[in-house]
Amino acid sequence: MQTAEVVIVGGGIVGASIAWHLTEAGCRNVLILERESHQGKGSTGKSMGGVRAQFATRPNIQMSLYSIPFYASFDERLGQPGGYRGQGYMFVATKQAHLDYLQTNQKLQKSLGLRQARMISRDDIVTTVPQLRADDILGGSFCPTDGFVDPYSVMVGFTTSACEKGATIWRSTEVTAIHRDGAGIIGVETTRGPVSAPVVVNAAGAWAAQVAALAGIELPVEPMRRMLIPTEPFDAVSHEIPMVIDMSNGFHFRPESLGFLLAWNDPDEKMGFNTNFEPAFIEKVLTRAADRVPCFENLAVNPKRAWAGLYEMSPDHHCIIGPVDGLKGFFCANGFSGHGVMHAPATGKMVSDLVLRGNTSVVDNVEVLSPGRFARGELLHETAIL
């Protein structure tokens, strides 16, 4: 029978980062199981690739403080391209309440060591993106080390480098059962046969609840559709600008290739595995785009190039990381609620630390992210979500 020290269920960016961090720490017999014939068919290949440290809670900020410098040195460290571009995130406030919120968050960010984030004025904002309609803008916040990565390249880079150091990936292999012996994991059943392993990590993205259920565990992760619209080439706005977030309505955009990538979180979206792109969404987004950037009235969009993917929502919009109480050897790396790309490096390090040493220093109290927090009623709400 095939054996592994650690089995990782799911070969997206999170599973790949966990594999890399485990092999980096000397744990070589790591097996990634991915049911699709290619990696990236889950949320990783659909992501906007945004990375930021401008969050509202300690663990999310601390995870970004590990992840963003990691991305900045990714190419050098792994010998693989990660596509990091530190063009920043610029939050644009139109109410005093927004400014107060950004200011409060920034105090926490700075106290945790994020030196580069700063409050900015309306003039700063207009200087950065002169095409914005600014009559209602009061100011905002900016962090130049935030930016974008290429999620697909990062996933491939982590996987390639992990495999060079001893990990293995089985594609077209679905995990169909998780075996336990009393209170501990003993292995998994797959479409390619059984694998004996004392440790199984759930890195199944939007399908995490189903994988947890195979081990008899209830995990509160729900899928929610998220749509993105790439535009045709457009050069009336600079391609060096940051991710711009209009706090009046949540519309945000960033440069992508020769055009822009447009996003908006539709409050009417329901939970479920729907990944059909809804053509009516284009009008909703373009209206908001032209309202904030009048020259975006001239943007051209090819509906066939737009897409939808899944966010993996947790009840408090924080990831769920750590061992499951009462089932030795079963670990979660789930529920990123739309932040799984930016937090993949930190997640890999944290899970590797927890599996090999039982603790981690990436965040100051990893227990607050544990799967057990829901049963204990200790939720930790993140409000800075896009």
Ligand SMILES: Cc1cc2nc3c(=O)[nH]c(=O)nc-3n(C[C@H](O)[C@H](O)[C@H](O)COP(=O)(O)OP(=O)(O)OC[C@H]3O[C@@H](n4cnc5c(N)ncnc54)[C@H](O)[C@@H]3O)c2cc1C
């Ligand atoms: C439109 C959109 C925009 C986004 N923008 C951002 C952003 O700007 N920044 C950011 O940080 N995040 C963003 N996200 C979220 C981000 O993409 C996800 O959080 C991240 O990709 C999760 O990675 P993952 O590896 O956990 O999941 P996935 O990439 O979904 O990988 C999970 C894998 O598990 C496999 N799997 C499932 N069940 C089984 C099984 N039983 N056996 C074997 N394999 C199985 C699946 O096939 C899949 O490949 C966005 C998401 C979407 C949809």
